[in-house]
Amino acid sequence: MNRKSWYLDRRTFIRGLGVSCMLPFFEGMAMTSFSKFTEPKSPKRLCFLYFPNGVGLPPKESIYHKKWNWFPIGEGTNYQLTKTLKPLYPHRSDMSIMGGLSHPYSRNVLGHMAGDSFLTGGDLRGEYKNSISVDQVAAEQLSQYTRFPSLILSTDGGVGYKSRTSTLSFNSSGRPIPSEHRQREIFERYFSPDGGAPSNERRKSIHQGKKIVDLILEDSKTLKKRLGSNDKVKLDEYLTSLDQVEKQLSRNEQWLDIPMKKFDASLINLDVDPTSAPEDYVRSMMDLMILGFQTDATRVISYMMAREDGMGFGDNFPKIALGLQGHHTISHDNATGHWEDWGRLDRWYAKQFSYFMDKMKNTKDIHGSLLDNTLILYGSACSTTHNARNCPLILAGGSNLGIKHGAFTKFEEKDERLSNLFLSMLNKLDIESESFSDSTGKLSTPIL
Secondary structure, three states: OOOOOOOOOHHHHHHHHOHHHHHHHHOOOOOOOOOOOOOOOOOOEEEEEEOOOOOOOOOOOOOOHHHHOOOOEOOEOOOEOOOOOHHHHHHHHHEEEEEOOOOHHHOOOOHHHHHHHOOOOOEOOOOOEOOOOHHHHHHHHHHHHOOOOOEEEEOOOEOEEOOEEOOOOEOOOOOEOOEEOOHHHHHHHHOOHHHHOOHHHHHHHHHHHHHHHHHHHHHHHHHHOOOOHHHHHHHHHHHHHHHHHHHHHHHHHHHOOOOOOOOOOOOOOOOOOOOOOHHHHHHHHHHHHHHHHHOOOOOEEEEEOOOOOOOOHHHHHHHHHHOOOOHHHHHHOOOOOHHHHHHHHHHHHHHHHHHHHHHHHHOEEOOEEOHHHEEEEEEOOOOEOOEOOOOOEEEEOOHHHOOOOOOEEEOOOOOOOHHHHHHHHHHHOOOOOOOOOOOOOOOOOOOO
């Protein structure tokens, strides 16, 4: 077969570069100097866990309200959990439940679309204009201490498509950063680099990767002259990604002779199938997240446990785990027992989050419990399926960062917005930003 002079075999490229499968993962991320690895007294970490389609909110007059309403009954520190969040009862002192927050730009779009802007606050009305996600703002600052800027996970992997993404993370240009979803590949990529090959072999692979990057950059100059305007835009996007790969290769080289902290991963199931064992799948992913924090491979992690609008593996979780209908169907169903079915599913997700909290609290490093040095936000972009207001949110962890937990707080939509919470979280990580997205200031609460 005749090939153009600029043609590159993608499979050869992936094998040769080694880390190139992470190419989108580093798109748009600024890298810091590697001249020294100065570590603060204790690490400060950031974590996001997302579930789709909102939550069950039976009206007050319903017999199901006090049993299956996602938000607690009563406010302040004396709130009462319903059956929905009962699995989180042991963690009351380590979490704060929040209501009333949302993104102003998302309030008037279809609720499912709000998942794209959950961590960005971007304007998706009319022309799709997303912006950088809060996890990536944190990654730009905290990556100076770690091997990888961030870990971006989901149940489906990739980016999905506009309005129904399968990732929570967006780069500085507002473009989605592909998520990863296969546990064994994640483990081998981040915790077993090059299959345990000697450092000289890894160094040789890095150098080979750099040469391939140079080759592609050189050939792209010729290719660009032959492309139309739309293809030139696509090529520029790709080359931007390639530039980040080159930077990650340099990062890898700097970390080459620095051993990873010892860990035991013998109990992590790396081959679980989300279509047959959803609870095992989600918990296995959470185990990898904890391993990422424990080894200090990264200090920023996002995990989209399922996608919006009935898409992807996650929509079948309630069918397999609870014998219910699909998640999206449950969120629309008006049949008898609707609120109880939805509440049972919300409780199933709460159980998984409780598992994560347990593991984070009981996993310790030299600075103490991982939970105490990590800010975790658990929640959804909607209160109900198509209502992108009053987001159900739980802020957890971070006691060593000065977080004061134990209450349920309802914020006034006219006074506060979700980006204010994100700004406050960034500041708690010593990222002294004055604003994030459409924030109007830090969240006015004694929690943060």
